[in-house]
Amino acid sequence: MDQVINFFSMGNYGAYIWTAYSLTAIVMLSLLVTTLHRLRKNQAELEELQHLRETAGQSNNKEETARP
Amino acid sequence: MGLNFHLAESSALILEGPNGSGKSSLIRILSGLLRPRLGSLIWQGQDATKEPEIFQEHIHYIGHRNAIKPVLTVQENLTYWSGRDKDDTHLDMALDQFNMLPLKNTPANLLSSGQSRRLALSRLLASKRKLWLLDEPSVGLDVASIKLLEQAIAEHRSTGGSVIFATHSPIEVEAPTKLNLRDYSPLYNRALINLDDEEESWV
Amino acid sequence: MGLNFHLAESSALILEGPNGSGKSSLIRILSGLLRPRLGSLIWQGQDATKEPEIFQEHIHYIGHRNAIKPVLTVQENLTYWSGRDKDDTHLDMALDQFNMLPLKNTPANLLSSGQSRRLALSRLLASKRKLWLLDEPSVGLDVASIKLLEQAIAEHRSTGGSVIFATHSPIEVEAPTKLNLRDYSPLYNRALINLDDEEESWV
Amino acid sequence: MSAFLNIVSKDLRLALRQRSDLTMAVLFFILTAMLFPFGLGPEPNLLARIAPGIIWVTALLSVLLSLERIFLADYEDGSLEQLVLSRASLEIAILAKVLAHWLTTGLPLILAAPLIALLFNMDTEAMTILLFAMLLGTPSLSLIGAIAATLTLGARRGGVLIPLLVLPLYIPTLIFGVGAIDAAMNSLEAGAVIANARPHLLLLGAILLVSLLITPLAGAAALKQALE
Amino acid sequence: MSAFLNIVSKDLRLALRQRSDLTMAVLFFILTAMLFPFGLGPEPNLLARIAPGIIWVTALLSVLLSLERIFLADYEDGSLEQLVLSRASLEIAILAKVLAHWLTTGLPLILAAPLIALLFNMDTEAMTILLFAMLLGTPSLSLIGAIAATLTLGARRGGVLIPLLVLPLYIPTLIFGVGAIDAAMNSLEAGAVIANARPHLLLLGAILLVSLLITPLAGAAALKQALE
């Protein structure tokens, strides 16, 4: 137990060291998470639009052939 | 599919087409202000797509906006862009051609819209370039001033100059080539929509 | 000597005259943006020369400049000036009248000149005012769009509105009153030169 | 060369016609500098100690606020298109416009600086160095600022962006500008004043040279894009 | 009352829409405040000594630069006429617009102030007093500034005039604002901090009350004139 406490107190500099490490963790994780989140969102939207386009594209083509 | 044209000396090309069909864009591409996504621009045998500088000294572009400073007088405005001396008689002649001589010392903020346009047009005569690129030059002009413009164009062509202009209202020039852009614009020609940005031009 | 006119409901007044004859100035006086040096302006029986506020809420002025903010989209531009809610169907109807609905979400800096003008004009329909004051409304419009404008004016008049506009190119309206300003302008009528600023107007 | 002078003289004439442009920077400079004695209390020693910093920071802010107008009006009324298409090289044109800007903001600031220096009890030697430093430093401010002004043309929030872009780039000028005067004030013998200030002045000169090189290139690139 | 809230909420929404308004004052505040350490050198004692003055002057300049927009856009697009013609009393309308202005500039400044205080090595007690003083002082800045903003509407060089009119009127706020913090920093015992700062804070409160009274009256008169 003492060892654990010792480890976490870091020679009384624990507050500085652990804040530094947790800040780093927070920044890096949030970079990763926002990036992945945006990727997911964009991928979903792309699929939806591509679907829309396929259906719209077909009707569009018909229109074109119908044009004089 | 593409748009392809060639311009000889002393000729006039009129760009037509509905709003948003790309007349202004084409003129800006020709002037080198915009770069074409595709296609190329040949000036006297040289490819000028990448380096518009090599022909920019031969053209004069007048766009929708008149580039007039309201706090300067008519003469000062003209002097600045012509690069000529203040007392050069060419300046007075240029102003006179568009009937602006009486307003020579008027501050430009007092000009009416047609007068401003005439001032912009008189720059054409103050700096003699070979190719005029005019975007709706007759906007705001009264009937008499349109005549003056037609005269100026005729004179310019008689000395070997060429002119390309876009317009919605008729401007009469001799033996014009006409180009209607409606068919080249994705806004009006649906077949183009799926072709991804095919704005193009070859001179 | 003076210029004197009266405007009834549902009527159309066309101001004509060469460049610099004072069309724009007259329209600005009527809108209350300029104050006349002489003469007075009567609105529904009240003298409005000194206090243009009493009728300004009934007019809609569109000048040479389109007052479009390039950073906003077409729809945002319209919403901003109309004072209506963003989802108001009136806005869509106004855009539709000038065939601008497809461009609803386009940033205004991408618009062509004619499209910008159409956006400015669609404001007329978004805020319903009695008297329209239009300074060269058809500038930059293609033939089809001028037709749309003529339709809009006709509809406006059929609901009791009036319109005054200045133009150089023909805009067709039913039973117009025409007023040529050439004779009232010191620039074209030498007799006026010594009379010092007699730009005047009675409504 | 004549194209250069042409642009300079036109811009100067424009500034003289609408005098508010000319007075704004100077007025802001003087008024702001005068706030500090109120904010810091009237201790003459303290004031003299911080005078160089205050004067430089205030000058920097005054220049900053006038940057937007170097190109904005030309952009909006279409003159910029004509400038790009005119025979004059765009690099030269940019230098000309920057020179005109400096003549209408930097130079007036330098002329007003002795007044502020007096108010802050600066001694004459420090004042001379201050003037030299400003003479070398304010042109760099105009030059660096011009880059930001061209970059933000047509931007959605141009006015806000300029300080963000420009202030970091101004910091070296500020540091050496103040350094020169501090060195002068701290030299005990009269003869050492210039010797002490010299390295700082040389660095200011170096910054000026670098920005003289970079601004035309970066500015021309940015202007061409702004019109596309 | 509902007219009041209506105006406040509309102005806030506009400010949020074009975020530049919102960030401009704060960004300018932070960036400018950071310039001083560069200009004055890095001595922590000196910085701590002059921190209150710097923070107040910088806050004042940030507010100053945002004054023009309180009424100008409304004046130019005709909304002001509608406001004058509407049923709401003009005095109330002015207070509402000032409140919106404070919420979008003064409040963000207060939130950013601790950051600057940290960079200048201010201690925590002085920082608390700084926040109190700004809470009392910045509304006065908005109120007094609004008078100048209404007075210069439609003037040919409104932008230049505002600093000229407003800076002299800001000086009392500046003096007592700085005084409060200086008093707090100079008190030796911990308990005396508030007692020492109190007279200054009271005076700031008095300025706030007076300007709350004067601004609506003077502003309404000036607005009506501007529209004539």
Added chain:
Amino acid sequence: MSVFHRFANPNRFLKLTNTVLPWISGITVLSLLAGLYMAFFTSPPDYQQGETVRIMYIHVPSAWMAMFIYSSIAFASVCSLIWRHPLADLAAKASAPIGAGFTFLALATGSLWGKPMWGAWWVWDARLTSVLILFFLYLGHMALMNAFEEQERGNRAAAVLAIVGFVNIPIIKFSVDWWNTLHQPASVMRADGPSIDPSMLWPLLIMGLAFKFFYLVVVLIRIKSELIEAKLRKYRRAVVDNA
């Protein structure tokens, strides 16, 4: 030119990305774990700085990344301006927020280290100051990139800024040599080889590696995301035009 244009093909790029992503993600995780373990358990406390030296294992890699990413952006900007290469723009755009994040970390961890070591959160010396400027340059770059309606215009403007701002990088690097500062001079990346003890050097290098691969992972995903967004914009436009 031709080399560039082979990668200009977005599909080829996407394919390449998808194959390497799992690998570099694996390397990131492994090196991060190893680095952390060594930082906390195998490396000794410093004889001067005591336990606080453990901040070094994140402070220094963050500072390296701050400078490295900015340099990459400047390089991409040169490519973008000269060859108008679309991928260069995407890379610059995707990198900026990551670089800003690491710069922030360098500043924050430096402050947290400075308080116990120098007795102040912040001192105005050349090294610290120039890193702060770097942070503002990142912010300006990001703001400029998003300030225009047309993405292309934003890319170009930001590219010019990035190149101009590159002057700052040598200043950061050499500020400790040119001016006397409180901050430590270089002890790893110097001409005559590293001068610190291997027991501290190894965890430092491994953490540096981990940070660099982390950057690679995130930036690749972001570029992928940007590519999709560009496609989305085009589709949306087409849908509007069709309407």
